[in-house]
Amino acid sequence: MSGSTILEVNNISVVYSDVIQVLKGVSLMVERHSIVSLLGSNGAGKTTTLKAISGLLKPENGRVTDGMIIYHDEPIHNQVPEVITRRGIIQVLEGRQPFKYLTVEENLIVGTAIRWGKPYKKDLELIYHYFPALLERRKILAGYCSGGELQMLVMGRALMAKPELLLLDEPSLGLAPMVVDEIFQIIRKINEEQKTSILLVEQNANMALHISHYGYVMENGKIVMEGPARSIVENPDIREFYLGMSASGQSKSYKDVKSYRRRKRWL
Amino acid sequence: MSFFFQLLINGISLGFLYGLSAMGFVMIFKSSSVLNFAHGELIALGAFFFLALVTWAQLPIAIAFLVTLAGCFALGFLIERIFLRPLIGEPLIYVIMLTVGLAAMFKGLMLLIWGGNLQTYPDFLPGFLTLQWDILNIPPAYSAALILGVTFLTVFGLFFKYSPQGIFMRSVADNQKAALSLGVHVQRVFALSWAIAALVAGMSGVVLGIINGINVHDLSSIGLKVFPVVILGGLDSLSGAIIGGLIIGLLETFTGGYLDPSLRDVIPYLVLVLILMVRPYGLFGLVEIERV
Ligand SMILES: Nc1ncnc2c1ncn2[C@@H]1O[C@H](COP(=O)(O)OP(=O)(O)OP(=O)(O)O)[C@@H](O)[C@H]1O
Numbered sequence: 001m002s003g004s005t006i007l008e009v010n011n012i013s014v015v016y017s018d019v020i021q022v023l024k025g026v027s028l029m030v031e032r033h034s035i036v037s038l039l040g041s042n043g044a045g046k047t048t049t050l051k052a053i054s055g056l057l058k059p060e061n062g063r064v065t066d067g068m069i070i071y072h073d074e075p076i077h078n079q080v081p082e083v084i085t086r087r088g089i090i091q092v093l094e095g096r097q098p099f100k101y102l103t104v105e106e107n108l109i110v111g112t113a114i115r116w117g118k119p120y121k122k123d124l125e126l127i128y129h130y131f132p133a134l135l136e137r138r139k140i141l142a143g144y145c146s147g148g149e150l151q152m153l154v155m156g157r158a159l160m161a162k163p164e165l166l167l168l169d170e171p172s173l174g175l176a177p178m179v180v181d182e183i184f185q186i187i188r189k190i191n192e193e194q195k196t197s198i199l200l201v202e203q204n205a206n207m208a209l210h211i212s213h214y215g216y217v218m219e220n221g222k223i224v225m226e227g228p229a230r231s232i233v234e235n236p237d238i239r240e241f242y243l244g245m246s247a248s249g250q251s252k253s254y255k256d257v258k259s260y261r262r263r264k265r266w267l
Numbered sequence: 268m269s270f271f272f273q274l275l276i277n278g279i280s281l282g283f284l285y286g287l288s289a290m291g292f293v294m295i296f297k298s299s300s301v302l303n304f305a306h307g308e309l310i311a312l313g314a315f316f317f318l319a320l321v322t323w324a325q326l327p328i329a330i331a332f333l334v335t336l337a338g339c340f341a342l343g344f345l346i347e348r349i350f351l352r353p354l355i356g357e358p359l360i361y362v363i364m365l366t367v368g369l370a371a372m373f374k375g376l377m378l379l380i381w382g383g384n385l386q387t388y389p390d391f392l393p394g395f396l397t398l399q400w401d402i403l404n405i406p407p408a409y410s411a412a413l414i415l416g417v418t419f420l421t422v423f424g425l426f427f428k429y430s431p432q433g434i435f436m437r438s439v440a441d442n443q444k445a446a447l448s449l450g451v452h453v454q455r456v457f458a459l460s461w462a463i464a465a466l467v468a469g470m471s472g473v474v475l476g477i478i479n480g481i482n483v484h485d486l487s488s489i490g491l492k493v494f495p496v497v498i499l500g501g502l503d504s505l506s507g508a509i510i511g512g513l514i515i516g517l518l519e520t521f522t523g524g525y526l527d528p529s530l531r532d533v534i535p536y537l538v539l540v541l542i543l544m545v546r547p548y549g550l551f552g553l554v555e556i557e558r559v
């Protein structure tokens with residue numbers, strides 16, 4: 001492993017409940033301080049890949065049966081999340097998952113669980129600096145926040161843990177285009193200013209590749225393509241199947257939608 | 268009129284005890300969805316543990332009380348560690364059956380050691396706890412209950428509202444998966460909620476023992492009273508548990524005082540059924556936040 005790689009997923013297989021095989025030999029790498037996108041259609045196994053890294057497979061009765069996950073030169077696969085979070089990997093779950101009956105600020109404080117007892121006032125200020133909307137709402141129950149605010153909240157909550165590697169699962173899910181823009185700008189800013197490495201799972205391939213350095217495309221539990229983000233954006237297959245454009249760059253018309261449907265057969 | 272106030276104060280004192288021990292029950296339920304059927308036995312264990320410390324070990328009262336609290340806390344912690352933790356991931360009904368088994372075990376153990384007869388503590392409450400105005404006369408046990416109730420309530424209220432550990436505990440009750448993703452020690456939270464539940468149960472047991480005497484059957488059947496209290500307050504609301512406790516405590520003393528002592532244990536359940544018909548999620552149950 002080269003010195004600038006912090007995470008290496010090496011040919012892993014993941015099985016749920018001892019019988020359902022979901023990942024069939026996935027390999028990827030995250031370089032220090034970089035943003036890496038992991039793209040793919042529904043059910044491809046993106047979330048499963050993130051959970052394998054963060055240890056959250058375990059409570060769902062999933063297991064890495066083959067291959068290795070190496071973080072800072074040490075294997076971490078099949079460890080419990082309590083250990084992996086303390087080593088600096090935090091996953092932001094799909095569908096946001098706020099603590100609904102806790103206030104916005106209390107949600108953020110839960111992010112300090114891995115360094116319980118240490119002061120966190122400065123870190124709160126930093127989060128409010130990145131997400132000013134949260135400062136206004138700090139005393140409100142999270143359950144009453146809007147989708148955009150919640151996305152900021154769960155990202156802020158994860159940042160309170162000062163992760164070295166942040167795993168983001170579909171941050172743009174169900175948000176208005178303007179808000180999506182804002183979220184992606186903040187992700188880029190956090191990467192640049194806090195030097196946080198980010199593994200970003202997205203359906204919104206265009207946006208994700210735009211802020212990423214490197215990208216992977218998954219299909220049916222396998223990586224089918226990888227490369228620098230630019231090269232993926234320019235790949236004609238990807239343009240057609242993930243960015244919804246024909247090779248010439250125009251948006252596809254509904255007439256051509258059949259091939260798209262064919263491609264999504266794992267839905 | 269003074270009879271009324273007398274009953275009112277007795278009812279409130281009793282209600283605080285019910286409410287506090289129900290709070291322990293709710294805490295376990297909120298964090299791990301387990302209904303603890305051994306709750307009454309924990310109450311009784313607290314009372315007997317204190318009895319042993321006072322009579323056999325001859326410890327000074329204050330120290331015996333603190334040791335009882337610490338012992339109950341440790342016991343709750345150990346129960347989770349030894350009996351519940353191996354069942355994590357198993358269907359909930361097994362865990363609940365396990366608490367039924369624990370209840371039988373503890374009860375048998377207490378019967379073995381102390382027998383089934385009524386025992387009493389030596390008279391130790393200081394005279395200044397007897398409050399007297401006019402013909403109104405509050406026995407020291409009730410003022411002690413009141414003081415302890417308010418103290419514990421304040422301490423736990425502050426703990427859950429402001430301390431990080433309290434916030435972590437609420438986060439587990441709220442969304443376990445998200446708490447896990449942030450590295451919260453979920454199992455430690457389970458253990459802590461058992462420990463706190465056993466502590467408040469044991470404390471209630473001591474005071475109830477002072478008021479009614481100590482008997483395995485009577486004290487552990489108070490565990491059953493947790494159900495109307497908790498259902499009244501809503502299974503998932505800590506403050507609801509306290510208010511539910513006050514309502515049941517007041518209903519009991521007023522029924523006993525004005526109607527018939529033998530109705531004491533019936534009326535609360537009647538009211539319970541009526542309230543549940545109108546508000547099935549209890550008076551203070553969390554109303555689900557729909558948004559999100
Ligand atoms: N706990 C589980 N037990 C069994 N099968 C599971 C479990 N979680 C996911 N799967 C299966 O694994 C496959 C991949 O799921 P995963 O959530 O990783 O996909 P994804 O790429 O994140 O999809 P999406 O874009 O819809 O979020 C799916 O077929 C899903 O049904």
Ligand SMILES: [Mg+2]
Pocket residue numbers: 046047048094169
């Ligand atoms: Mg997913």
